[in-house]
Amino acid sequence: MIKPFKLGYVDFASKNIEAMEYYYTNVMGLTLVEKDADGIRYLSTGLDHHNIALTPSNESDLQCIGFQLGKQYELKDVEKQLKQQGISAKLKSDARPSLPKLLELTDPDDFIVHLFTNMETPAPHFKENGIVPNKLGHLALGSMDPNRSVAFYNNVLNFEYTDKIGDRANFITCNSDHHVLNISNLGQQVGHPVMYHIAFELRDASHQYKSLDILARNNIPTLWGPTRHTAGHNIAAYHHDPEGNLVELFIEMDQLLVDVEYFDPRPWHEELPMKARHWDDNAAWGIRYEKTLFDFALQKYQ
Numbered sequence: 001m002i003k004p005f006k007l008g009y010v011d012f013a014s015k016n017i018e019a020m021e022y023y024y025t026n027v028m029g030l031t032l033v034e035k036d037a038d039g040i041r042y043l044s045t046g047l048d049h050h051n052i053a054l055t056p057s058n059e060s061d062l063q064c065i066g067f068q069l070g071k072q073y074e075l076k077d078v079e080k081q082l083k084q085q086g087i088s089a090k091l092k093s094d095a096r097p098s099l100p101k102l103l104e105l106t107d108p109d110d111f112i113v114h115l116f117t118n119m120e121t122p123a124p125h126f127k128e129n130g131i132v133p134n135k136l137g138h139l140a141l142g143s144m145d146p147n148r149s150v151a152f153y154n155n156v157l158n159f160e161y162t163d164k165i166g167d168r169a170n171f172i173t174c175n176s177d178h179h180v181l182n183i184s185n186l187g188q189q190v191g192h193p194v195m196y197h198i199a200f201e202l203r204d205a206s207h208q209y210k211s212l213d214i215l216a217r218n219n220i221p222t223l224w225g226p227t228r229h230t231a232g233h234n235i236a237a238y239h240h241d242p243e244g245n246l247v248e249l250f251i252e253m254d255q256l257l258v259d260v261e262y263f264d265p266r267p268w269h270e271e272l273p274m275k276a277r278h279w280d281d282n283a284a285w286g287i288r289y290e291k292t293l294f295d296f297a298l299q300k301y302q
């Protein structure tokens with residue numbers, strides 16, 4: 001069974017690479033570990049060689065999603081297992097620094113997906129300045145056919161369904177976090193698959209306040225939140241990076257107890273035990289914002 005345990009990295013093609021590098025190093029507080037001959041910047045939250053990669057380009061979009069498999073996996077065996085399921089994957093050597101081997105495939109929306117096992121962990125450590133998130137938490141995709149895409153991640157990579165909001169968003173996970181992927185129908189509104197948002201986990205409420213102050217000092221307005229979501233119950237706040245990608249900073253994400261198929265109980269849960277369910281809206285506190293999160297994500301594509 002192929003099942004990743006974490007969202008390892010996200011690659012962006014970047015039109016304004018200097019601004020993106022400044023944002024990720026000085027505002028977000030990641031560490032630039034390596035810049036290669038092609039100008040690709042590899043940035044780490046604290047342990048791994050990279051969790052974000054920025055490639056200079058004429059385009060600005062999501063390039064690739066990397067999922068890490070446990071060290072017990074052999075990528076050649078994974079390739080065979082994928083083939084048995086009718087999924088073609090290419091085993092690549094030395095395709096990027098810190099990873100001698102990776103498997104490259106595409107999901108039903110043609111997003112490039114990498115599977116890898118052992119990434120180097122130079123541990124540049126957590127920075128003293130900037131937002132400095134705990135980790136890269138999840139990625140939200142705008143799919144052309146969310147049901148088809150969810151089926152792919154659940155059937156091929158053994159993600160588990162957690163929640164759904166109307167027909168808009170589907171939440172799935174490969175670890176204990178409520179969601180590692182959010183697969184929405186935003187792509188249908190744009191006319192092609194897009195990234196909806198990328199999300200980083202913070203430590204606690206005071207870290208969230210401090211982070212939003214850091215954004216304000218850098219003239220980056222908080223667009224939505226902080227408020228508690230329904231699906232996942234994370235307290236989330238959203239802003240744009242310099243290229244209009246929607247970025248979420250969150251705390252208090254629900255934790256899935258796989259053995260009992262419910263979320264670790266919290267006082268703010270609407271029902272106990274809190275199980276996977278459908279929600280009508282994404283704001284637990286009943287706050288209705290003038291603009292929805294989709295609107296903010298769509299601004300980049302208008």
Ligand SMILES: [Fe+2]
Nearest residue numbers: 140182199248
């Ligand atoms: Fe999110």
